[in-house]
Amino acid sequence: MRLGTVAARKPRNRWPDATPWLLLVPIAVSLGTVSVYPILNGLWLSLRNTSLVSQQDDFVGLLNYGVLLGDDAFWNAWRHTLVFTFVSTALETVIGMGMALLLFEQFTGRSLIRAAMLVPWAMPTVVTSKMFGWLFDGQHGVVNWLLLSAGLIRDNINWYGSVDHALGTIIVADVWKTTPFMALLLLAGLQTIDGSLTEAARMDGAKTWQAFLYVRLPMLWSTLLIAGLFRALDAFRVFDLVYVLTGGGPADSTETLSTLSYKTLFSTLQFGYGSTLSTAMFITEAIIAVGFAVFIVRQLGRAR
Amino acid sequence: MIGRRRTASRQALIFAGATAILVWSAAPFIWQLSTSFQDDKALTAATPSFWPSPGTLDHYYNVFAAKHFQLYVLNSIIVAGLTTLFCLAIGAMAAFSLSRLRIKQRFGILITILSVSMFPQIALVGPLYLIAANLGLLDTFTSLVITYVALGLPLVTWVLFGYFETFPRELDEAARMDGIGTIGLLVRIIVPLSAPALVTVGLLAFIAAWNEFMFALAFTSNIEHQTIPVGIANFTNLYYVPWGDIAAASVVVTLPLILLVLFFQRHIIEGLTQGAVKG
Numbered sequence: 001m002r003l004g005t006v007a008a009r010k011p012r013n014r015w016p017d018a019t020p021w022l023l024l025v026p027i028a029v030s031l032g033t034v035s036v037y038p039i040l041n042g043l044w045l046s047l048r049n050t051s052l053v054s055q056q057d058d059f060v061g062l063l064n065y066g067v068l069l070g071d072d073a074f075w076n077a078w079r080h081t082l083v084f085t086f087v088s089t090a091l092e093t094v095i096g097m098g099m100a101l102l103l104f105e106q107f108t109g110r111s112l113i114r115a116a117m118l119v120p121w122a123m124p125t126v127v128t129s130k131m132f133g134w135l136f137d138g139q140h141g142v143v144n145w146l147l148l149s150a151g152l153i154r155d156n157i158n159w160y161g162s163v164d165h166a167l168g169t170i171i172v173a174d175v176w177k178t179t180p181f182m183a184l185l186l187l188a189g190l191q192t193i194d195g196s197l198t199e200a201a202r203m204d205g206a207k208t209w210q211a212f213l214y215v216r217l218p219m220l221w222s223t224l225l226i227a228g229l230f231r232a233l234d235a236f237r238v239f240d241l242v243y244v245l246t247g248g249g250p251a252d253s254t255e256t257l258s259t260l261s262y263k264t265l266f267s268t269l270q271f272g273y274g275s276t277l278s279t280a281m282f283i284t285e286a287i288i289a290v291g292f293a294v295f296i297v298r299q300l301g302r303a304r
Numbered sequence: 305m306i307g308r309r310r311t312a313s314r315q316a317l318i319f320a321g322a323t324a325i326l327v328w329s330a331a332p333f334i335w336q337l338s339t340s341f342q343d344d345k346a347l348t349a350a351t352p353s354f355w356p357s358p359g360t361l362d363h364y365y366n367v368f369a370a371k372h373f374q375l376y377v378l379n380s381i382i383v384a385g386l387t388t389l390f391c392l393a394i395g396a397m398a399a400f401s402l403s404r405l406r407i408k409q410r411f412g413i414l415i416t417i418l419s420v421s422m423f424p425q426i427a428l429v430g431p432l433y434l435i436a437a438n439l440g441l442l443d444t445f446t447s448l449v450i451t452y453v454a455l456g457l458p459l460v461t462w463v464l465f466g467y468f469e470t471f472p473r474e475l476d477e478a479a480r481m482d483g484i485g486t487i488g489l490l491v492r493i494i495v496p497l498s499a500p501a502l503v504t505v506g507l508l509a510f511i512a513a514w515n516e517f518m519f520a521l522a523f524t525s526n527i528e529h530q531t532i533p534v535g536i537a538n539f540t541n542l543y544y545v546p547w548g549d550i551a552a553a554s555v556v557v558t559l560p561l562i563l564l565v566l567f568f569q570r571h572i573i574e575g576l577t578q579g580a581v582k583g
C-alpha cells in the first residue's frame with residue numbers, strides 16, 4: 001500500500017525512474033490488502049465486542065484479553081498446541097535427519113525413494129486427515145488389525161475417538177506428512193557441505209558416527225535450526241488435520257489455538273473475542289520467531 | 305578385508321533404511337488406493353484384504369454421480385489455475401524489479417515480503433471474512449483467488465528472485481544496447497530464460513491453492529464454489545463414515561498431484577530447498 005502511493009507521487013516526466021516501484025505496486029497491493037490490513041484490523045477487532053449474533057460492536061479496550069487469561073478453553077488449547085508443536089517438531093527433525101543421512105549415501109533406487117517421499121508432502125492435508133481416519137479407525141482400521149496380529153495390543157484401540165490417544169494420533173499423522181519434506185531440506189543442507197572434510201576426518205581415524213557428530217552436524221547446525229524454526233511455526237498453527245480428523249474432540253482433548261479461534265469466529269460468530277484469540281496466537285508466534293532468530297544468530301556467531 | 309565386510313553390512317543397513325522410507329511414504333496411499341476398489345462388505349470384514357477381489361467401481365460411481373464430485377474438481381481447477389497465473393505475473397514483476405533494477409532497499413523489501421508470509425492464517429481469516437461479506441464476495445471464486453494469490457506470492461517472489469540473480473548483469477547491458485526497454489527486458493529476455501523456474505514455482509503455487517482448506521471453508525457455503533478439500537471434509541453420511549467413497553475421492557484428487565510431482569521432482573526439491581539452505 002505504502003509503496004503504491006510513493007510510486008504514484010513521482011512526476012510523470014521522470015517515469016523511467018519509477019518503473020522499479022511501479023512493478024512492485026501489484027505485490028504491495030496484494031499483500032497490503034490480504035495480509036497487512038487484516039492483521040491490523042484483527043488487532044482492532046480484538047479490542048471490541050463485535051458479535052454477529054448479538055449485533056454488538058463496541059470498543060471494550062483490553063477486556064477481551066482479561067477474559068482470555070481466565071478462559072480455561074484458551075489454556076486448554078494453548079497446552080495442546082504447545083505439546084503438538086514441540087513433540088511433532090522434535091520427531092520430524094530427528095527422523096528427518098536420519099532419512100537425510102541415508103539419502104546422502106549413493107545407492108541404486110535412490111531417486112525412486114526421493115520421489116516417493118514427495119507423496120505425503122503433495123497430498124492435500126484434508127486427504128491426509130481422512131486417510132489417517134481410515135487407517136486408525138477404531139473398528140475396521142488397518143492399524144488396529146496390524147497391531148492385533150502382531151500381538152502388540154489385545155483389543156482394538158479407539159485411536160482418535162478417545163481422550164488418551166487422539167492427540168497422539170494427530171501427531172503421528174503430522175509426522176507422516178511432514179518428515180519427508182524435512183528430510184529433503186536437511187539433505188539439501190548436507191549436500192552443501194564439502195565432502196573432503198568428512199573424508200579427512202575418516203583418514204584421521206574417525207569412525208562414521210564421529211565424523212557425523214564432529215564434522216557434519218556442526219556444519220549443518222544453521223540449516224537444522226532454520227528448518228526447525230519454520231517447522232515449529234507451521235506446527236503451531238495446525239488446523240486442517242485437527243479440524244477434519246477430530247474437530248477438536250473428543251471432550252476438547254485435541255482442541256488447538258487455531259481450531260478454537262476458528263470455532264469462536266465462525267460457529268459462535270464472536271468476531272471480537274475470536275480476533276483476541278488469533279491475535280494472542282500471532283503475538284506468541286512472533287515472540288517464538290524472534291526468540292529463535294536471536295538464538296540462531298548467537299549460535300552461528302559462536303560457531304565462527 | 306575388514307573394509308569390505310564393513311561396506312557389505314553398510315549396504316544391508318542402507319537397503320533396510322531405504323525400504324523403510326519407501327513403505328512409510330507410499331504404503332498409506334497405496335492402502336487408500338486399494339480401499340477405493342473394495343466393496344463395503346470387504347472393508348468392514350474382520351480381516352482386511354489388501355488386494356481388492358472382487359474389485360468394484362461403486363465408490364467412484366458414488367463420488368461422481370451421487371456427490372457431484374466433478375463440480376468440486378472444476379471449481380478447484382479454476383481457483384488454483386487463476387491463482388497460479390496471477391502469482392506468476394505479479395511475482396515475476398516484483399522479483400524482476402528487486403533483482404535487475406537498482407532498488408536500494410531491496411533486502412529490506414524482500415525481508416518484509418517474507419515476514420508477511422509468516423502471519424498465521426487464522427489471524428487473517430476473520431477480518432477477511434468481514435471484508436468479503438461487506439463487498440458481497442462471499443461464495444465467489446474472486447475472494448478465494450485474491451486470498452490465495454497473496455498467500456502464494458512471498459514464496460513465488462523469493463524463488464524467482466533467487467533465479468533471476470543467477471543471470472549475468474551483461475545480459476541487461478546487451479539488451480539495452482539493442483534498444484530493449486525495461487519492460488521488454490522482463491517480457492522478452494528474462495521470462496523466456498526463466499521457464500524452468502516459472503514451471504516449478506507455478507506448480508508450488510498451484511498445489512498450495514489446490515490443497516488449501518481453511519479459507520475455502522470459511523468463504524464458501526455451496527457446491528457452486530466449494531473446492532475439493534471442503535468437498536472431501538464434508539463427505540460424511542448420517543449413520544456411518546463412507547470410507548470407500550472418501551478413498552475414491554482421495555485418489556482422484558491426489559493422483560494428478562503425485563504424477564505432476566514425480567514428473568517435476570528435481571525442480572521441486574530445488575525450488576523448495578532454496579530458501580532454507582541459502583538463508
